Amino acid sequence: MSVDEILSMRLRNYKCFSDEGAGFDRILPLNLIIGRNNSGKSSLLELVEYVVRPTDISAFGHKGRPPEVILTTTLTEGSLRRRFSETTSHGPIPGNHWKFGQQWVGRPITWSLGRSGKGAFISVDPAPPQGTGLQQFKEIASDLPSPLAGLIFKRLRSDRDISPEADGHDTDVMQNGEGATTLIRHFLTKSSLSSTVVEKGLLSELNKIFEPDVRFQDITVRQLPDTRWEIYLGEEKKGRIPLSQSGSGLKTVLLLLTFLHLVPVIESRPLDSYVFGLEELENNLHPALLRRLFLYLRGVAVDSHCTIFVTTHSNVVIDLFGDDEAAQIVHVEHDGTSAKASRALAYVQRRGILDDLDIRASDLLQANGVVWVEGPSDRLYFKRWIDLWSDSELKEGAHYQCVFYGGRLLAHLSGEDPEIEVDDLVRILNVNRNAMILIDSDRHKKWARLNATKSRLVSEVEALGGFAWVSSGREVENYIPSATLQAYLQLPAQPAADQYAEFERSLESLRPGEGKRFLGNKVRFAAQICPLLSKESLASCLDLATRLDQAVARIRLWNGLALK
Numbered sequence: 001m002s003v004d005e006i007l008s009m010r011l012r013n014y015k016c017f018s019d020e021g022a023g024f025d026r027i028l029p030l031n032l033i034i035g036r037n038n039s040g041k042s043s044l045l046e047l048v049e050y051v052v053r054p055t056d057i058s059a060f061g062h063k064g065r066p067p068e069v070i071l072t073t074t075l076t077e078g079s080l081r082r083r084f085s086e087t088t089s090h091g092p093i094p095g096n097h098w099k100f101g102q103q104w105v106g107r108p109i110t111w112s113l114g115r116s117g118k119g120a121f122i123s124v125d126p127a128p129p130q131g132t133g134l135q136q137f138k139e140i141a142s143d144l145p146s147p148l149a150g151l152i153f154k155r156l157r158s159d160r161d162i163s164p165e166a167d168g169h170d171t172d173v174m175q176n177g178e179g180a181t182t183l184i185r186h187f188l189t190k191s192s193l194s195s196t197v198v199e200k201g202l203l204s205e206l207n208k209i210f211e212p213d214v215r216f217q218d219i220t221v222r223q224l225p226d227t228r229w230e231i232y233l234g235e236e237k238k239g240r241i242p243l244s245q246s247g248s249g250l251k252t253v254l255l256l257l258t259f260l261h262l263v264p265v266i267e268s269r270p271l272d273s274y275v276f277g278l279e280e281l282e283n284n285l286h287p288a289l290l291r292r293l294f295l296y297l298r299g300v301a302v303d304s305h306c307t308i309f310v311t312t313h314s315n316v317v318i319d320l321f322g323d324d325e326a327a328q329i330v331h332v333e334h335d336g337t338s339a340k341a342s343r344a345l346a347y348v349q350r351r352g353i354l355d356d357l358d359i360r361a362s363d364l365l366q367a368n369g370v371v372w373v374e375g376p377s378d379r380l381y382f383k384r385w386i387d388l389w390s391d392s393e394l395k396e397g398a399h400y401q402c403v404f405y406g407g408r409l410l411a412h413l414s415g416e417d418p419e420i421e422v423d424d425l426v427r428i429l430n431v432n433r434n435a436m437i438l439i440d441s442d443r444h445k446k447w448a449r450l451n452a453t454k455s456r457l458v459s460e461v462e463a464l465g466g467f468a469w470v471s472s473g474r475e476v477e478n479y480i481p482s483a484t485l486q487a488y489l490q491l492p493a494q495p496a497a498d499q500y501a502e503f504e505r506s507l508e509s510l511r512p513g514e515g516k517r518f519l520g521n522k523v524r525f526a527a528q529i530c531p532l533l534s535k536e537s538l539a540s541c542l543d544l545a546t547r548l549d550q551a552v553a554r555i556r557l558w559n560g561l562a563l564k
Helices: 041-052 077-081 097-104 134-143 180-189 196-210 248-266 287-304 316-321 347-356 361-366 376-389 407-412 452-463 482-489 503-510 514-520 522-532 535-539 544-558
Strands: 006-012 022-024 030-035 068-074 108-113 119-124 152-156 216-223 229-235 239-242 274-279 307-312 327-334 339-343 370-373 401-404 435-439 467-470
Touching: 006 041, 022 041, 022 327, 022 339, 030 041, 030 287, 030 316, 041 068, 041 152, 041 274, 041 307, 041 327, 077 097, 077 134, 108 134, 119 134, 152 248, 180 196, 180 216, 180 229, 180 248, 196 216, 196 248, 196 287, 216 239, 248 274, 248 287, 287 307, 287 316, 316 327, 370 376, 376 401, 376 522, 376 535, 376 544, 435 452, 435 544, 452 467, 467 544, 482 503, 482 522, 503 514, 514 522, 535 544
Parallel strands: 030 307, 030 327, 152 274, 274 307, 370 401, 370 435, 435 467
Antiparallel strands: 006 022, 006 068, 068 108, 108 119, 216 229, 229 239, 327 339
16 A cells, blocks of 8 residues: 555544544645644644554544544555455455456545554445445455555654754664754765765755855865864855854754755655644745755655655745645644644635734735736736746746736736835835836727737836736737637647737637627636647747747846856
């Protein structure tokens, strides 16, 4: 059994969780547990640890009721064949036992996991006829191993540090960071270990997260006058700085990298054999650095096939992973009596998380740059364009943030200097000094002029160094390549549509009814067609290549990234 076979994993009557239970409906490479302090986030990490390594949790029942770990996993052919024999017929099961049992291959079975690792049957779906085969299902459940058995759970607590340490031979790294200095020292000084794992490997990973803010040139250890050893990191203009004189954010990142890259080497285990439980990584990290750290963790989880759970208070994860197929956000809430947890799927749920974390609109000021778009469908196009044009390097939520202005609200925006009074207008640069705006031209022919509002805004934004992008065609949808549109409608090749035609009319001419369907739900249309876009198809579409070159260069500039 493996992580992929877990359909759900829940904890009932444990600490703050009542009989209703809470947990995970599925397990993804990156699992983010978000909520207020003391809401129950750490208890969900304890659930994961228990499934990896069952222990006695009976002392932590909720209101006198015994704790219970409930798992729903997939029945396999092997587990069913062990209990439903192909050579047995009749008895309590009518006909051939295997013919009866094979219909449950791939079906969910729910069972509880005891501290001895032995399971107890709860239910199977669909339920067998009354009494028929029930004993066999109970026996299957008692034989099922923990789906995370054989893996290793490593936890990094919120109260952590890397400190100078005395000589020692123990290479274990504790949950609070104790032992990290000794382990790094062993790699750098012991002939039995390769120093390049730290000098090149660990240093390179550290720079992936900290650049462009800082670039570390070397990492070493030195013995202090009191004989303890301390880690030093070198920068070009500062020289070597002892870690004790560095911020706790740097220590957090270095400690995390120690868990991810050094511990598996010293324990001679591949990274995919680990499950990591990480607590509140955002402590003392700047939002921009935190975004890079979370994106780094996602990459490690996906590329190395390990499983990572992170508890956090940060709203950064909502922007980064709200619709990420490799990550999920689990929101934990406590009503004063008991806690509950739910996976944040819809906008309303994510908005509830923001309310719970007391996040305000002013947090847009922390974004590296703001891209103003008319509405949610334009956001989907822009996000897809930038992803393709930057080869997936630039991400919404990490490198820029989209904000909606709505077509009729455009007249209420201003690109004037924030220091200049502009009555009743929303000043774009007051929201964020790095601004870009994408505007439909609404031209019905090539030489048609922009209306006065749009012309004013373009001039104001550009005068202050912002980037104003007016669509070459009538609207943003006119940037959809004709080949992509034909593939979406499953039509043979057609002449390119007029870039100044109303898009719904162009759709209607290709297939009656499509224009009306588009107007009924532009967001659904965008969500369906965006995956069909390719970098090659965009390159020859109107002025899109030139505009995307400019947009990518501007976003890289906002983030201090080198221009390509």
